[in-house]
Amino acid sequence: MSQSSFMLNSKIAEVIKNINKVIVGKEDAVILSMVALLAKGHVLLEDVPGVGKTMLVRTLAKSMNCEFRRIQFTPDLLPSDVTGVSIYNPKTTEFEFRPGPILGNIVLADEINRTSPKTQSSLLEGMEEANITVDGRTVPLKHPFFVMATQNPIEYEGTYPLPEAQLDRFLLKLKMGYPSYQEEMEMLARSSGTHPIDSLDPVMTLEELAQAQESVREVYVDRTIEQYIVLLTSATREHPDVYLGVSPRGSMALMKAAKAYAYIYDRDYIVPDDVQYVARFVLPHRLIMTSEANFEGKTAEEVIEELIEATRVPVQRNVSE
Incomplete structure (x- = not known):
């Protein structure tokens, strides 16, 4: 069953349309970013410089009226530069907490591997616990909280x-990858005057986003779909090219x-196509390949494709109209 046979959720469609006013030809990356945001997860975006990683995060934040924060990671950056620091105020004779950039709704962690x-x-x-520890006390993060971290694959x-943990x-x-010829021409045309992000208006509120996140939690998962997810992830642990397979946390993430x-495709239940599509982005980075597989040039993405082809798909649940 192709996803084109489903209509997008009307509110999510508005957000995607808004983002596409700025981001050209990257609808898959836009939709998958929305997947992570709605699932209360986070995204690692690995690509070469200049393909629009930062612009995607800024546009996403502006489309939903979220507070956007950016952290430029450098070798001399300290943890307090991320979380914030307590500063002594001589007037009150007390320490006052000055929040760091992690105290935003949508946070761009640029070049996290530097x-x-x-x-x-x-x-x-903060990504795992939804709070941070500063000077021995726990500080809750804002809700919603979403991190998109970037890293450059060519600079080591x-x-x-x-x-891996x-x-x-x-x-x-x-x-994201490089744009096509036509997409790059369109980017030049849009940027010849005022940048399109400057005139972008929010189309979703924080309250609507929080409500959508709660609706995602209510999406029905049939027992056969749960079995399919476990069959797929457990198969990674037995593959001859995989040294360490997907953990139970990976099954839950899937x-x-x-x-x-x-939910994005306006359904309140999961079909196998949903699992197969997102598995290509949820599972590969959770695998550790054997040294032999690395030597032969075998990738984790290829292993996941093999397992999607080989793993039995459960009988689709009949949904009454």
Whole structure:
């Protein structure tokens, strides 16, 4: 069953249309970013510089009237530069907390692999726990809270690659890729005058976004779909090219992403196509390939494609109109 046979949720369609006024030809990346946001997950965007990663996050925040914060990760960045710091006020003789950029709704963590593991952990704690620890006290983050982290795949000098356990904290890993000739021509035409983001208006409120996130949680998952998800993820643990397969956290992430994808297409239930589509972005970064597979050039993406082809799809649930 192709997704084109379904209509987009009307409110989500407004947001996507709004983003497409700025972002040209990247509808898949836009929809998958919405999947992560609605599922209360986070995105790791790995791509070369200049393909619109930052612009995508800014446009997403502006379309939903969210507070946008940007963190430029550098080797000398400290955890307090991310979380904030307590400063002594001589007038009140008390320490006052000055919040850092993580205290926003939508946070762009730019070039996350250029900072030390200690600073990376300060961001990842907030992503996992929805709060941060500053001077021994817990500070809750804003709701909604969404992180899109970027990293450059071609620059390795002076970088600190994210360990596999930390990669697992990201719901999706995406790539945008270069635009086509026509798309790049369209980008030049749009940018010849005022940049389109400057005239962009919000089309969704924070309250509507929070309501949509709650609606995603109510999307129905049939028992056979749950079985399919577990069959797919457990198959990664037995594949000969995989050293370490997808954990149970990955199974839960796959279900959450499939729920959000179904909601975007205005359905209150999941079909196998939802699982298969989002699996290509939820699972590969959770695999550790064997050294032999790496030597032969076998990728995690190829393994997931093989397993999607080989794993039995359950009988589709009949839904009464």
